[in-house]
Amino acid sequence: MSARKTALDALIACRKRAAWSNGVLKDYIARDRLDRRDAALATRLCYGVLQHRAMLDFLLQQLLTGRIKDLHPVVRDILHMGLYQIYELDKIPASAAVNESVALTKKYCPMQRSAPGLVNAVLRAAVRSKGMLNMPTTLEDRYSHPRELIDLLESYVGTENLEPMLAANNDVPQTVVQVNTLRTTTEALIQQLAQEEVQAVPHSWMPDCLVLGNTGSLEKRKAFQDGLFYVQDAAARLCVLCAGIPQGENVQVLDCCAAPGGKTFAAAIAMGDRGQIRACDIHRHKTTLIQNGAHRLRLNSVLVREQDATDNHPSWFGKMDVVLADVPCSGYGIIRKKPDIRYKSPADMERLPELQLRILNKQADYVKKGGVLLYSTCTLVRRENEGVIESFLAHRKDFTLEKLPLPPVFPENTSGMLTLIPGQYDTDGFFICRLRRKA
Numbered sequence: 001m002s003a004r005k006t007a008l009d010a011l012i013a014c015r016k017r018a019a020w021s022n023g024v025l026k027d028y029i030a031r032d033r034l035d036r037r038d039a040a041l042a043t044r045l046c047y048g049v050l051q052h053r054a055m056l057d058f059l060l061q062q063l064l065t066g067r068i069k070d071l072h073p074v075v076r077d078i079l080h081m082g083l084y085q086i087y088e089l090d091k092i093p094a095s096a097a098v099n100e101s102v103a104l105t106k107k108y109c110p111m112q113r114s115a116p117g118l119v120n121a122v123l124r125a126a127v128r129s130k131g132m133l134n135m136p137t138t139l140e141d142r143y144s145h146p147r148e149l150i151d152l153l154e155s156y157v158g159t160e161n162l163e164p165m166l167a168a169n170n171d172v173p174q175t176v177v178q179v180n181t182l183r184t185t186t187e188a189l190i191q192q193l194a195q196e197e198v199q200a201v202p203h204s205w206m207p208d209c210l211v212l213g214n215t216g217s218l219e220k221r222k223a224f225q226d227g228l229f230y231v232q233d234a235a236a237r238l239c240v241l242c243a244g245i246p247q248g249e250n251v252q253v254l255d256c257c258a259a260p261g262g263k264t265f266a267a268a269i270a271m272g273d274r275g276q277i278r279a280c281d282i283h284r285h286k287t288t289l290i291q292n293g294a295h296r297l298r299l300n301s302v303l304v305r306e307q308d309a310t311d312n313h314p315s316w317f318g319k320m321d322v323v324l325a326d327v328p329c330s331g332y333g334i335i336r337k338k339p340d341i342r343y344k345s346p347a348d349m350e351r352l353p354e355l356q357l358r359i360l361n362k363q364a365d366y367v368k369k370g371g372v373l374l375y376s377t378c379t380l381v382r383r384e385n386e387g388v389i390e391s392f393l394a395h396r397k398d399f400t401l402e403k404l405p406l407p408p409v410f411p412e413n414t415s416g417m418l419t420l421i422p423g424q425y426d427t428d429g430f431f432i433c434r435l436r437r438k439a
Contacts, residue, residue, distance in 0.1 A: 002032055002034060002038055003034060003037075003038035003039070003041040003042040003045070004041075004042070004045060004081060004100050004101075004104060005032070005104065005107075006025075006028045006029060006031075006032045006034060006038070006042040007025075007041075007042040007043075007045035007046040007049075007081060008074075008077060008078065008081060008104055008108070009028050010024050010025045010028050010042070010046045011046055011049060011050070011077045011080075011081070012073075012074060012077060013028075014046075014050065014340055015073065015077070020338060020340060021046055021047065021050055021338065021339060021340050022337065022338055025042065025043060025046050028042075029042060029043070036216030036217065039216065039217065040216070044089070044172070045081050045084065045085070047172075047173075047339055048084045048088060048089075049077070049080045049081055049084055050339035050340050050343075051144060051169070051170045051336075051339045052084060052088070052144050052170065053080065053144050054136075054140060054141045054143075054144035054145075055136055055141055055142060055143075055144050056079075056080045056083050056084060056144075057080075057141075058135075058136045058141045059083060059087070059126070059133055060076075060079055060080070060083060060122070062133050062134060063122045063125050063126055063129070063133075064122065072109055072112050072115060074105075074108050074109055075105060075109055075112065075115050075118070075119065078101050078104050078105050078108070078119060079101070079119060079122060079123070081101065081104075082097050082098065082101035082119065082122075082123045082126070083123070083126055085097035086098075086123065086126050086127055086130065087126070087130065094127045097123065098120065098123040098124060098127065101119050101120075101123055102116050102119050102120045102123075105119045139162075139163065139166060142166075143163075143166035143167065143169070143170060144170070144342070145166055145169070145342050146342065146343065148346060149332075149342055149346065150162070150166070152346055152381070153165065153166075153332065153380060156380045156381060156382050157380060157421050161421050161423075161424070164423040164424075165421055165422050165423050165429075167423065168336060168422035168423030169335040169336050169339075169342070169422055170336070170339075171336050172336075173336050173337045174211050174212075175211070175212040175213070175215050175218070175231070176203065176209065176210070176211055176212075176231070176232065176233050176234060177209070177210050177212060177218075177229040177230060177231050177232065178208060178209055178210075178229060178230055178231075178232045178237055178262070178265075178266060178269075179208040179209070179210065179228070179229050180227055180228050180229055180230065180265075180269060180297050181208055181269060182269055182272070182273055182297075182298075182299075183226075183227060183228055183297075183298065184228045186202065186207075186208050186210070189210070189223060189228050189229060190202075190210065192222075192223050192228070193210075193212070193221075193223055196221055196222060196223060197214060198212055198213070198214055198215055198216075198221065198223075199212060199213035199214050200212050200213075201213075203234050203426070204409075204426050205234075205407050205408075205409040205425070205426070206234040206237055206238065206407070209234050209237060210229070218231065224296075225296070227296045227297040227298050230261075230262060230265050230293060230297060231262070232262035232263075232265070232266065233427055233428045234425075234426065234427045235333075235378075235420050235425075235427035235428045235429070235430035236262050236263060236266075236326075236376075236378075236428070236430070237262070237266055238406075238407075238420075238427070238430070238432065239263060239324070239326065239374060239376045239430070239432050240263050240266040240267050240270060240324070240374075241266075241270075241405070241407075242374060242404045242405060242406070242418075242432050242434055243267070243322050243324060243372055243374040243434070244322075244372060244405060244434075245267050245270040245271055245321075245322055246271075246321055246322075247270075247271055247272050247274060247275070248271075248274065248275055249274050249275060250275060251271055251274065251275030251276070251321050252275060252276055252277075252278075252319055252320050252321050252368075253267050253271065253275065253276070253277040253278070253320065253321060253322045253323070253324070254277070254278045254280070254316065254320045254322070254323045254324065254363070254366055255267065255277060255278070255279045255280065255323075255324040255326075256280050256307075256309040256323065256324065256325050256359065256363050257280070257281065257309050257325065257326050257327055257328065257359070258279035258280055258281050258286075258290055258304075258324075258326075259281040259283070259286035259287070259289060259290055260286065260289055260290065260293070261279060261289065261290035261293045261294065263324050263326060264277055264279040264290060264294070264302055264324075265293060265294065265297055265299060265302075267322070267324065268294070268297075268299040268301045268302050269299070271301060273299055273300055273301045274301060275301055276301055276303055277301055277302055277303070278303045278304075278305055278316075279294075279302055279303070279304050279305070280304075280305045280306070280307040280309065281306065281307075282306070282307070282308045282309070283306075284306055287304050287305070287306045290302070290304050291304045309325070309327070309359045309362065309363065310355075310358045310359055310362050311362070312362070313366070316365075316366045317365050317366060318365070318366070318367070318368050318369065319366065319368055320366045320367050320368060320371055321368060321371050321372070322367075322371060322372045322373075322374065323363045323364075323366050323367050323371070323372070323373050323374070324374050324376075325359060325360055325363045325373065325374065325375050325376070326376045326377070326378075327355070327356045327359050327360070327375070327376075327377060328352065328355060328356070329352060329356070329377035329378060329379040329381075329384050330344075330346070330349040330352060330379045330381055330384060331378055331379055332378075332379045332380050332381060332429065333377075333378040333379050333380055333420070333422065333428050333429020333430050333431075334378045334428045334429065335422070335429075336422065336428070337428070349381070349384075352384055353383050353384055353387060353388055353391075356377070356384060356388045357388050357391055357392060360373075360375055360388060360392050361392065361396070364392070364396055364399060364435075364437070367437045368437065369437055369438065369439045370436070370437060370438075370439040371436070371437050372402075372434060372435070372436055372437075373399065373434075373435040373436075373437065374432070374433070374434055374435075375388070375389065375432075375433040375435065376430060376431060376432050376433070377430070377431045378428060378429060378430055378431075379429070379431065380419060380421065380429050380431070384431075385417070385419065385431040385433070386417060386431075389401075389417065389433050389435075392435075393435075398437055398438050399435045399436065399437055399438065400435065400436055400438060401415065401416030401417070401433070401434070401435060401436075402416050402434045402435065402436040403415070403416055403434070404416060404417075404418055404432065404434050406418070409425065410425075416433060416434050416435070417431070417432070417433045418431070418432045418433075419431050420432075
């Protein structure tokens, strides 16, 4: 029951405390000391339920005589987990899904005397009727995205890209890592990971990038502890590639919203660990995370600082060769990794462009003449992406858009802006813009 209990605790925390699933799940897996197998099951159950909640409700309503909204919230969570195992996880015996769900109900809902019987009856009916129930026809039920969000995303990605993107949002997230080429090679790392029983294959188009399988806890892997790689999606790595980080002892780079540190590490490696890269974040626990990561990777060029990206630092004015501004955003490009983002109200994101523009304006001051300002987000929302750039350029005449140096898999870019849509390039959704300060 341990993996299922951990997943249920995470689902309850997401529902009651509006906790983010990735963070709370990691904490609970550590709390419950799950081994590799149970950790993987707990993760798949938690993410699977969050990714398919509307579809599970659609199926559940056909199995109930009453109304879903009359169910106890925890009973509903347990039924979601049970149905997900029965309908989506072929390797789990149906009997185990039913029996473990009943046991969880007895443990978590002792005052709901009829609940164990209800859970048992519904899930046994689900097993008998597998493949016979009506399947959802609407996008919101089929892919478990609220209609308001679907309409919003369609306005940005277009009708032809909408359904493939919604499907990609429900994919099992890949574990993508970047090779620390200052300490090893891609080929050598693949061999070492194989010795640690970790599957590693090269990414489809990003050099020195691997997609891992059978990872278990990465932090426990010797190759990780030795600083031979770090976790980062190819889209985030592409941002640093597009920045064109120069090399040299006097190169100065600033990463203003650096946590958890992937772009900082990529930049330091691109610089050959020479020069200086300042990695800033507003939260102390995040700067500690960056510092620990740089130490593990043995990167000496990284200088970590606790700083608000909208604050002044006069001694940096006009000094930076490159500034990376990966700003806070609505996160609609990483729904496959944070499935609960889809349930947040778009209204809560309305003030983000104001903050994003403030950060971009401030960071622009630090770019030297002839230097590069790289703006990025992990969202698809135009007002957070192109809209912010248009507002910025309207009053910062000393900056101009510059074409992105992209890998051959992409069409030639002349606009200086690129939106990556989930399902297209084997990456997260991302927006990248390269700006040059006029000399």
